Amino acid sequence: MIESQPLTGARAERFLLERYEKVRRDLEARKVPIGKVEKIRFNPRLRSTMGRCARKGERFEIEINPTMADASRIQMIDDVIAHELIHTIHNCQNHSTRFRNWMNYVNSVLPGYCVRVYFHYEDYGLENPRKQVGIEDYPYLLECENCHAQIGRMRRSAVVDHPERYRCIHCHGRLIRIR
Numbered sequence: 001m002i003e004s005q006p007l008t009g010a011r012a013e014r015f016l017l018e019r020y021e022k023v024r025r026d027l028e029a030r031k032v033p034i035g036k037v038e039k040i041r042f043n044p045r046l047r048s049t050m051g052r053c054a055r056k057g058e059r060f061e062i063e064i065n066p067t068m069a070d071a072s073r074i075q076m077i078d079d080v081i082a083h084e085l086i087h088t089i090h091n092c093q094n095h096s097t098r099f100r101n102w103m104n105y106v107n108s109v110l111p112g113y114c115v116r117v118y119f120h121y122e123d124y125g126l127e128n129p130r131k132q133v134g135i136e137d138y139p140y141l142l143e144c145e146n147c148h149a150q151i152g153r154m155r156r157s158a159v160v161d162h163p164e165r166y167r168c169i170h171c172h173g174r175l176i177r178i179r
């Protein structure tokens with residue numbers, strides 16, 4: 001698993017624009033006939049969908065799932081943006097044969113890409129951020145000696161290895177590792 005590096009606000013917006021410009025350049029360099037994009041943004045209302053492409057007259061608006069506002073998710077966000085850009089090609093607004101042919105073309109001429117019809121976090125070795133995890137699911141567990149608040153961790157990290165260096169966020173008490 002890759003450590004997550006979530007971005008917010010202006011940094012998230014800049015990250016999205018950077019990825020968008022890169023993917024657009026890559027597709028145009030291979031003569032993929034993508035359409036005009038009026039706007040691209042993160043939409044927090046997207047839940048299980050990774051991206052969406054809506055037609056506005058002759059132009060398109062792309063929305064991306066904000067769970068991808070994360071520097072550790074470059075491969076996934078690039079593939080999702082490429083998928084949405086393929087939707088801007090003439091007669092590619094659904095996942096028709098024509099859409100799939102362009103998708104296969106992109107994947108074959110741009111080896112850095114693995115565009116899919118459906119995206120799953122697991123395909124990228126990422127944890128699904130929408131999956132509910134209970135405290136019993138964490139392989140590592142820390143507890144505050146004072147208020148007994150528990151902190152679960154999926155991976156080893158500085159706080160797992162050295163809980164004595166950290167303090168409880170609720171009461172500033174000492175942390176101990178109990179699992």
Ligand SMILES: [Zn+2]
Binds near residue numbers: 083087
């Ligand atoms: Zn699609």
Ligand SMILES: [Zn+2]
Binds near residue numbers: 144168172
């Ligand atoms: Zn505490």
